[in-house]
Amino acid sequence: MAGNSKRRGAMRKEGTKKGMVVGSGGQRRRGLQGKGPTPPAEMRPGHPAARRAARAATAKAKQGGRGGDRRRPGDGETPETVLGRNPVVECLRAGVPATALHVALGTNADDRVAEAVQLAADRGISILEVPRGDLDRITGGALHQGVALQVPPYAYAHPDELLEAASESPDPGLIVALDGVTDPRNLGAVVRSVGAFGGHGVVVPQRRAAGMTAVAWRTSAGTAARVPVARATNLTRTLREYATAGFMIAGLDAEGTVSLDDFELATDPLVLVVGSEGKGLSRLVRQTCDVTVSIPLAGQVESLNASVAAGVVLAEVARQRRVRRA
Incomplete structure (x- = not known):
């Protein structure tokens, strides 16, 4: 009969707490809860991938070069994740610095995935196979096609480092702002x-302003590994400091006071300032320039893309300097 069993715990004694006393009674339910997904290999203490990542970070710090702690990794930016098979392969081909290549388990390994894995392995980049759900979480649910490349923030140079590099060159200094x-x-x-x-x-x-993202790295076709990019807190002040150091400041402007055909300052130490396509040079920057230069255009084209205009003027500056050396 229910309630008369002599089985231990079947009857409650007076003065005891309510309920059965045998078993956990759900008191250890909290201890049975999961602890979340397994972290990536490079984040697990003692894992070979974590040791490789630590060695790579140490080596990168030692290779910071001249200027030491003036290199500022990203100025508060966070690591970037490049998604998709074509973008990942293009970044690896261009030599974009990366810390890890994530590949979802069960991904169809076509030629692009195989090339991405091979390029990452050749450069010593950690290759992590992760469940597709974990990759969805890493990428915020964006379309990744089973691969994602982790890119650290770019280590910007200090503006003074460009002056030092120019002073060590046999040619007159040439900087683009x-x-x-x-x-x-x-x-x-x-x-x-x-x-x-x-x-x-x-x-x-x-x-x-645009920063050195993975897209900028890829567009530079690997040149960003050799050409330093500095980030100025105040561009106008930096231009004035360059002028004090002996540089001429020339701004590109569609209505410039000097035509590129008559640009005689090309053989002097020069800072070429390029403005945005829509607004051009800002007022303070324009006032800082010693001269504004225009590019003669034929036909109905009113202006050039900012990077194209910079390339045209740089090519003319290089030509004039070759002629002078000859």
Whole structure:
């Protein structure tokens, strides 16, 4: 009969707590809860991938080069994740610095995935196979096609480092400053042109301007690994400091006071300032320039893309300097 069983715990004694006393009674339910997904290999203490990542970070810090702690990794930016098979392969081909390649388990390994894995392995980048759900979480649910590349914030140079590089060159200094250029593809293309025509670096404002994202790296076609990009807290002040150091400041402007055909300052130490396509040079930057230069255009075209205009002027500067050396 219910309630008369002598089985231990079947009857409650007076003065005891209500309910059965045998068993956990659900008191250890909290201890049975899951602890979440397994962290990536490079975040597990003692894991070989974590040790490789630590060694890579130490080596990168030692290779910071001249200027030491003046290199500022990203100025508060966070790591970037490149998604999709084509973008990931293009970034790896261009030498974009990366810390990890995430590949979802069960991903169809076509030629692009195979090439991405091979390129990452050749460069010593950690290759992590993760469940597709974990990759969805890492990418915020965006379309990733089973692969994602983790890119750390870019380590910007200090503006003074560009002066040091120019002072050590046998040619007159040549620096490009971007004023309000917000498209990272334009930034990458300018970096590529600076490297092609013997420039010593690029300066970008810290705010309201494109930074060295993976897109900019990819557009530079690897040139960003050789051409330093500095970030200025105040671009106008930095330009004045360059002028004090002996540089002429020339701004590109569709209504410039000097035509590129008559640009005699090309053989002097020069800072070329490129404004945005829509607004051009800002007022304070324009006032800082010693001269504004226009590019003669034929036909009905009113203006050029910012990176194209910079490439045209850099090519003319390089030509005039070759003629002078000859």
